[in-house]
Structure formats: structure tokens, C-alpha cells
Amino acid sequence: EAGVVQSPRYKIIEKKQPVAFWCNPISGHNTLYWYLQNLGQGPELLIRYENEEAVDDSQLPKDRFSAERLKGVDSTLKIQPAELGDSAVYLCASSLEFGSDAFFGQGTRLTVV
Amino acid sequence: GDSVTQMEGPVTLSEEAFLTINCTYTATGYPSLFWYVQYPGEGLQLLLKATKADDKGSNKGFEATYRKETTSFHLEKGSVQVSDSAVYFCALRDDKIIFGKGTRLHILP
Numbered sequence: 001e002a003g004v005v006q007s008p009r010y011k012i013i014e015k016k017q018p019v020a021f022w023c024n025p026i027s028g029h030n031t032l033y034w035y036l037q038n039l040g041q042g043p044e045l046l047i048r049y050e051n052e053e054a055v056d057d058s059q060l061p062k063d064r065f066s067a068e069r070l071k072g073v074d075s076t077l078k079i080q081p082a083e084l085g086d087s088a089v090y091l092c093a094s095s096l097e098f099g100s101d102a103f104f105g106q107g108t109r110l111t112v113v
Numbered sequence: 114g115d116s117v118t119q120m121e122g123p124v125t126l127s128e129e130a131f132l133t134i135n136c137t138y139t140a141t142g143y144p145s146l147f148w149y150v151q152y153p154g155e156g157l158q159l160l161l162k163a164t165k166a167d168d169k170g171s172n173k174g175f176e177a178t179y180r181k182e183t184t185s186f187h188l189e190k191g192s193v194q195v196s197d198s199a200v201y202f203c204a205l206r207d208d209k210i211i212f213g214k215g216t217r218l219h220i221l222p
Contacts, residue, residue, distance in 0.1 A: 042202050042212030104157035
């Protein structure tokens with residue numbers, strides 16, 4: 001069974017440009033998470049979806065970040081415009097339901113120059 | 114709010130040494146506790162978990178016991194291998210999953 005798939009693995013963009021990350025969760029998993037991991041830190045939750053509904057987006061900087069999960073399957077996370085401080089690894093995870101084990105993708109490493 | 118504190122790394126040990134990585138937590142409720150591992154170039158993987166007090170999680174020779182009285186979930190392994198070199202994250206799940214900062218482990222042959 002395929003795990004959580006994220007793309008791209010790496011992305012380098014200039015500041016003020018937009019960028020998007022894509023996540024395909026494990027089939028049948030209703031809960032999807034986006035995490036931000038800064039260098040030398042643990043992952044921090046940006047947003048959690050239950051099916052297509054964002055149920056916890058309290059940590060998402062909504063002035064520049066947006067996310068969607070159409071049809072309750074794949075999800076995209078967008079940053080517009082990107083800032084130098086957004087350089088980090090963006091992790092996607094999914095679980096069967098909230099409260100069950102979460103499985104992580106390999107992440108997208110973003111470098112803003 | 115809820116938080117997780119784990120020992121800072123890097124931790125460097127020789128092969129076959131005993132490993133302990135300390136983890137303590139603060140939570141208002143009764144969280145589940147986890148250890149995740151991140152091998153070089155790979156994503157986070159669930160290593161073990163415990164869902165209630167006094168539960169012991171174990172996997173691949175690693176163990177951790179949920180100690181409510183000391184709010185701790187220390188990771189231990191009796192004899193480490195070079196292949197255990199990775200970053201280890203302690204985490205709790207209450208209404209959200211909260212991670213510690215991670216501990217990098219280097220095992221020397």
C-alpha cells in the first residue's frame with residue numbers, strides 16, 4: 001500500500017513568488033494534516049482536515065497561506081507571496097480518523113531566496 | 114497549553130551502548146504519547162506509542178513507559194546499532210499532535 005505522497009520533494013523560489021505543495025494521503029484516510037518543520041525543530045501543525053472540512057486552522061498564517069482539500073482526498077497548500085522566513089520543510093500526514101495513528105509523507109523542502 | 118520537552122542532542126554513543134532519551138510533557142487532559150523517528154532523507158515514522166498511564170510501548174528493541182506521576186515518556190534501548198542513527202521526536206496527542214524539538218542520535222561503530 002502506498003504511503004502519503006508529497007510533491008515536489010524540493011522547491012527553490014524567489015521571495016514574493018507563489019508556491020504550492022501537493023499531498024496525496026493514504027487511501028481511506030479521512031484526516032489530513034499539514035505541518036511546518038523548521039530546521040532543528042519539531043513539526044508544528046498548520047491545519048487539520050476532517051474529510052474536506054478544515055477543523056483546525058488556528059496556526060495557519062492566513063494572510064499568505066491557504067489550503068484546500070477538494071473532495072476530501074488530495075490537498076494543496078499554497079503560499080503567496082513567499083517570504084525568506086518560509087524556508088522550511090512542509091510535511092503532510094494522514095490518519096484513518098482523528099485519534100488513530102498518523103502517517104507522514106517525506107515532506108517538501110522549500111528554500112526561498 | 115500542552116507542550117513536550119525532550120533532551121537536546123546530539124547524542125553520540127558507541128554501538129551496543131544503552132540509550133535513554135528523556136521526554137517530559139505538559140498536558141491538561143490525558144494525552145496519548147508517541148515516539149517518532151526520522152532517518153536521514155526519510156519522513157517521520159511512528160516508532161512506538163502508549164495511550165494511557167503505565168502503558169509500555171515497544172518496537173524494534175525500543176521501549177517507553179507512560180509515567181503519569183512524573184509526566185514522562187523516556188525512550189530506551191538496551192543495545193543500539195549504527196542503523197539507529199536518526200532524529201527522534203517525542204510527541205503527545207490531545208486535541209492536536211504536539212512534537213518536541215527532536216534529538217539527533219549518532220551511533221559510532
